[in-house]
Amino acid sequence: MRQYFPILDWGRGYDRATLSNDLIAALIVTIMLIPQSLAYALLAGLPPEAGIYASIAPILLYAVFGTSRSLAVGPVAVVSLLTASAVGQVAQQGTAGYAVAALTLAFLSGGFLILMGVLRLGFLANFLSxxxxxxxxxxxxxxxxxxxxxxxxGVEAGGHNLPQMLGLVIAHLDQVNLPTLVIGGAATGFLFWARRRLRSTLARLGVPPLLADILTKAGPVAAVVVSTLAVWALDLQARGVRIVGDVPQGLPPLTLPGLSPDLWRALLLPAILISVIGFVESVSVAQTLAAKRRQRIDPDQELIGLGAANLGAALTGGYPVTGGFARSVVNFDAGAETPAAGAFTAIGLAVAAIALTPLVYYLPNATLAATIIVAVLSLVDLSILQKTWRYSRADFTAVAATILLTLGLGVEIGVASGVGISVLLHLYKTSRPHVAEVGLVPGTQHFRNIDRHDVQTDGTLLTLRVDESLYFVNARFLEDLIQKRVTEGCAIRNVVLMFSAVNEVDFSALESLEAINHRLRDMGVGLHLSEVKGPVMDKLRRSHLIDGLNGHVYLSQYDAWHALAHPSQVRAV
Amino acid sequence: MRQYFPILDWGRGYDRATLSNDLIAALIVTIMLIPQSLAYALLAGLPPEAGIYASIAPILLYAVFGTSRSLAVGPVAVVSLLTASAVGQVAQQGTAGYAVAALTLAFLSGGFLILMGVLRLGFLANFLSxxxxxxxxxxxxxxxxxxxxxxxxGVEAGGHNLPQMLGLVIAHLDQVNLPTLVIGGAATGFLFWARRRLRSTLARLGVPPLLADILTKAGPVAAVVVSTLAVWALDLQARGVRIVGDVPQGLPPLTLPGLSPDLWRALLLPAILISVIGFVESVSVAQTLAAKRRQRIDPDQELIGLGAANLGAALTGGYPVTGGFARSVVNFDAGAETPAAGAFTAIGLAVAAIALTPLVYYLPNATLAATIIVAVLSLVDLSILQKTWRYSRADFTAVAATILLTLGLGVEIGVASGVGISVLLHLYKTSRPHVAEVGLVPGTQHFRNIDRHDVQTDGTLLTLRVDESLYFVNARFLEDLIQKRVTEGCAIRNVVLMFSAVNEVDFSALESLEAINHRLRDMGVGLHLSEVKGPVMDKLRRSHLIDGLNGHVYLSQYDAWHALAHPSQVRAV
Known part of the structure; x- marks a missing residue:
């Protein structure tokens, strides 16, 4: 029971001290979430209340089924962007069909996550490098x-990739709305300043740390309040400033996802993509935070927790959600000890949905956009390019391609190509494995690369250490390599393949080894194996290779050398 | 020059003996190809002359650019089926658009092959296991x-996969045309018998071996002649027997592939698929035959040879071609020594195109179908299921899935899924690598698996041998495993990772190792590496892992044991 309902675990030891810590954390997170929820709904192309709704039921459901003590679930920037991109392909923004498609996306995503969790397929997320x-x-x-x-x-523009977006913005530069630009610019500037300097400024002014912290987190709220008052007082709406307008007042409604097979077919792939990306982001955050307190999370149960949260979003007027980085860190730093903090946050947001929505009527969209810009620029980290460049060209290629394709062709193609490219690069690397010719280190039983070490060799004996598992991608490479080496070295009478680093021989490689064996036999050359690992030998014994081998299998390379090298011809290199 | 025009190589030493061998081989292959070309055109859904045309220019071009001495290029069964499947999606069979689409497919396929050859990407074919x-x-x-x-x-039916085809045939069983069935059944029976018994029967009758061989190869020609005469004499055409009808008389026409971007877009993926499949089939045949005579082929130049052949087919009224298995073996067995044999075959077919086409007017389609059935059943080899089952479940899964998906969903989805499945199975296998805890074999410097051998261990020292390259797919697995092992074994003060079988550490795995290092440091446990290979160490030195390592890198595992194990606690297990 406890495995599937982690709430039974932490619920038993819940006491007054924990309650007080959780309540403080919930207060801080609620203040942060109100403008953020409205803003991310805007990013997803949905009405603002969808962001609030997506922060209530999902948090409660994750509190019951999730395993992380600190993860805060709700709308996040990347998933909102993916939602806009997926839903935009099946419905027009602003229509009822758009909202239904967003619910359906959350529903499919939740179903997929739960399915993955029940099948314990959480490890598949590792395919994203x-x-x-x-x-x-x-x-x-x-x-x-x-x-x-x-x-x-304050212009009309759109687009799903960087060239489109920039092109459309530039094309509309003549229609810039000055009051909007003033509000947006001021809000962005203030939020940047608040993020960087407000806490230290307040500390210098003698404000106690906890209060300074809450005030800093309230920066977006301040921007919201001031800009809303400005629009109301100066009647900027009449001068072309776009505002949030009417937001329904009340608790989240009960909603149903669309059930048309066409809609499901169109949204299934995006839902899988959103699930995987959301899961990876969420699990990374949860693992990092858990490790700091020596707690553990269970990735497969996390799938179920996030899946339940998304089903909850689908049934209460929301859209796809996941564990967010920023809000979870804030929750953790603010001292949240159990998922109850999340439940209190949900209550805070429910109160906001009932009581505060009329107050945001005059809130300008420009302020919400400023909130988003300041929040997401912390996601941008180009140092990964430099780090991977220094470490490995293949990894650099994967990063650079993912960045360029995401910017140039949009998020869905970008991440799918990134996964494809990293798999192809891995296959490419293993398709031309490092194969070293080895010789005996004098006075020892060790064999090392003849190009790197002073070793003894014997002209009639070619020993190759294969530094890779043998499978279909590199099977023919080894075939060609041995053919070439043996035809070049006329004196060779025996070939030993040293298998110390061969962790697998698949059926294609087995057929290649059989072909090598036949060809060498035709040329009067023996083929031997040495240092074959237990699991590999178990498999080879089930084939005809060992019976038909034109030579022997030696336990150690030294045994092979002892049996096959002609001492009179041994020379020190 | 010679690298790109292999003809310069063999053309210089061409003499009368070679000429005579090549001429005999060409005669035998021509006799075999005439009915086969008509039949494969039928399979591809094209008029019969397309098969003849596809056997003339392509053979000549391959003779100039190809590197195999024995490969016979032309229409083959699998590529004809793929052509029918691809072209059937963009045009109606029997229309002019259908023939143009087939030309375009050959053109795109040829361009793609040449591009691959120029970029020397022949190794990519290895991704097909x-x-x-x-x-x-x-x-x-x-x-x-x-x-x-x-x-x-003699019924109307179609379909692109087994259930469709069988369903349509069964649905039309009431319309079976009896004379057609008699001809088709008799031809199939005769061809089976000829294939199995004709040569030995003729030998028993005292016919010289070479003549017996030619007569056996002429089996399909005999079936063609007899059934054509039967249709003509009995006027079976009037009784519903479908016949080949008018075939234009003359040399291949000059044709142009379609140039519409829509057509190219629709045919590009099928063209790539056909190129890769054709290339793999062709190279396997060429390599097998070359090895028998101690010759070598150059896979990258083969791409250019096959590409030129396909461009030739596109410009002379043909459709995609490749090196065929049956015809190449016949060519080889008949004694062909150089690609000139192919050129003579082309001349033979050109003569047939000029002189013989009126003779096939009454040839029934049923006879051609019988030719195809008898030819392709030799491709069916279910023993691969049994062989892979015995050797490895993963390989068996790949075969079984490829067979089932090809039969159930058609050729294109089948082969694409096969490739996808074998890559996924490889990734899955490496995602949960074998990790052995090792101890010292008493009296030696060797370390072996504690579960398989009697070894010495030390409770404060955990040594894990990782039997796989570390990369994104398994990075987190190692992280979780070490976390689990160390939290279980409270006495552990040092962890050694023995890297003798780690051939690669990518950036994801590097980050995991850094995370492991940090976590173990927080727990007061040292992390050490041993037996790190040169290339891996070179890369790790470019990162911060080695500098920040909470322990040492030991050259050999014995060094690590020597430094870290506490002799007083050593116990024999």
Whole structure:
């Protein structure tokens, strides 16, 4: 029971001290989430209340099924962008169909996550390599920031990739709305300053640390309040400033996702993509935070927790959600000890949905855009390019390709290509394995690369150490290599393949080894194996290779040398 | 020059003896190819002359650019089936658009092959594993044979996968044309018998071996002649027997592929697929035959040879071609020594195109279908299922999935899924690598798995031998494993990772190792590496891992043991 309902675990030891810590954390996170939820709904192309709704039921459901003590679930920037991109392909923004498609996306995503969790397939998320994730998040941050420029400038624009977005913004530069630009510019500037300097300024003024912290987190709220008052007082709406307008007042409604097979077919792939990206982002955050307190999370149960949260979003007027980085860190730093902090946050947001929505009528979209821009620019980290360049060209290629393709062709193609490229690069690397000719280190039983060490060799004996598992991608490479080496070295009477680093021989490689064996036999050359690992030998015994081998299998390379080298011909190199 | 025009190589030493051998081989192959070319054109859904045309210019071009001495290029069964499947999606069979689409397919395929050859990307063909190829060829053989049933029965049917084809044939069983069935059944029976018994029967009758061989190869010609005469004499055409009809008389026409971007877009992926499959089939045949005579072929130049052949087919009224298995073996067995044999075959077919086409007016389609059925059933080899089952479940899964998906969903999805599945299975296998805890074999410097051998261990020292390269797919696995092992074993003060089988550490794995290092340091446990290979160490030195390592890198595992194990606590297990 406890495995599937982690709430039974932490719920038993819940006491007054924990309650007080959780309540403080919930207060801080709620203040941060109100403008953020409205803003991310704007990013996803949905009405502002969808962001609030997506922060209530999902948090409660994750509190029941999730395993992280600190993760804060709700709308996040990257998933909002992915939602806009996926839903924009099946419905027009602003229509009822758009909102239904967003619910359906959350529903499919939740179903897929739960299915993965029940099948315990959490490890599949590992197919997204660190460089691909880093490149994707960085490029998404840039895309999101640029996508908000239109709100700051007060122009109509759109697009799903950087050239489109910039092109449309530039094409509309003549229509810039000055009051909007003033509000947007001021809000962006203030939020940047608040993020960097407000806490230290307040500390210098003698404000106690906890209060300074809450005030800093309230920066976006301040921007919201001031800009809303400005619009109301100066009637800027009449001068072309776009505002949030009417937001329904009340608790999240009960909603149903669309059930048309066509809609499902169109949204299935995006839902899988959103699930995987959201899961990877969420698990990384949860693992990092858990490790700091020596706690553990269970990735497969996390799938179920996030899946339940998304189903909750689908049934209560929301859209796809996941564990967010910024909010989870704030939650953790503010001292949240259990998922109850999340439940209190949900209550805070529910109160906001009931009581505060009329107050945001005059809130300008430009302020929300400023909130988003300041939040996502922390995602942009180009140092990954420099780090991977120094470490390995293959990893650099994967990062650079992911960034360029995401910026140039959009998020979905970008991340899919990133995964494809990293798999292809891995296959390419293993397709031309390092194969060293080895000789005996004098006075020992060790064999090393003849190009790197002073070793003894014997002209009639060719010993090759294969530094890679043998499988279909490199099977023919070894065939060609041995053919070439043996035809070049006329004196060779025996070939030993040293298998110390061969962790697998698949059926294609087995057929190649059989072909090598036949060809060498035709040429009167023996083929031997040495240092074959247990699991590999178990498999080879089930084939005809060992029976038909034109030579022997030696336990150690030294045994092979002892049996096959002609001492009179041994020479020190 | 010679690298790109292999003809310069063999052309210089050409003499009368070679000429005579090549002429005999050409005669035998020509006799075999005339009915086969007509039949494969039928399979591809094209008029019969397309098969003849596709056998003339392509052979000549391959003779100039190809590196195999024995390969016979032209229409082959699997590529004809793929052509029918691809072209059938953009045009209606029998229309002018259909023939143009087939030309375009050959053109794109030729361009792609030449591009691959110039970029020297022949190794990419290795991504098709042996089991996937074997499964695909077997399933294609079944599909092709079933697709010809309609011609044997004289009914209208179609379909691109086994359930469709069988369903349509069964639905039309009431319309079976009896004379067609008699011709088709008799031809199939005769051809099976000729293939199996004719040579030995003729030998028993005292016919000289070479003549017996030619007569056996002429079996299909005999079936063609007899059935054509039967249709003509009995006026079976009037009784519903479908015949070849008018075939234009003359040399191949000059043709142009379609140039519409839409057509190119629709045919590009199928063209790539056909190129890769054709290339793999052709290179396997060429390599097998070359090895028998101690010759070598150059896979990258083969790409150029096959590409030129396909461009030739596109410009002379043909359709995609490749090196065929059956015809190449016949060519080789008949004594062909140089590509000149192919050129003579082309001349033979040109003569047929000029002189013999009126003679096939009354040739029934049922006879051609019988030719195809008998030819392709030799492709069907289900023993690969049994062989891979015995050797490895993963390889068996790849074969079985390829066969089932090809039969059930058609050739294109089948082979694409086969490739995808074998890559995924490889990634899955490496995602959960074998990690052995090792101890010292008493009296030696060797370390072996504590579960398989009697070894010495030390409770404060955990030594893990990782039997796989570390990369993104398994990076987190190692992180979790070490976390689990160390939290379970409270006495552990040092962890040694023995890297003797780690051939690569990518950036994701580097970050995981850094995370492991940080976590172990927080727990007061040292992290050490041993037996790190040169290339891996070179890369790790470019990162911060080695500087920040909470321990040492030891050259050998014995050095690590010597430095870290506490002799007083050593116990024999």
């Amino acid at each position: 660190h460089p691909v994730i880093a490149g994707f998040i960085t490029a998404s941050g840039v895309l999101i920031a640029v996508s908000q420029l239109k709100h700051i400038l | 042996h089991p996937v190829i074997a499964g695909f060829i077997t399933a294609s053989g079944v599909l092709i044979a079933v697709s010809q049933l309609k011609h044997i029965l």
